[in-house]
Amino acid sequence: ADACLFFIDRLSGGEAVNAGAGMDISIGELARLIGKISGYGGRLVFDTTKPDGMPQKLLDVSAMQKLGWAPRVSLEEGLRKTCEWYAQGTAGSRGEKA
Incomplete structure (x- = not known):
């Protein structure tokens, strides 16, 4: 949301800007993180018989940097906050019968 609010006053319309950390992370690394x-104790299994798409995702953040915006939350911190938010929102709803 911070990036959206920052760019809304700085873009005239039609421009595309990637908002990200500009770091490369593989799907496997992201899944392990x-x-x-989240405290997942199971084993991650990747089905290598299926198409895997792009093995890594890296956004071009040069336009973002030129405009002067930088993320204030790291990927790990953002994931942690998201997991906490999700856990709070689902607390008490697991296993309940309607």
């Missing part, structure tokens, strides 16, 4: 943060 989410598992660590």
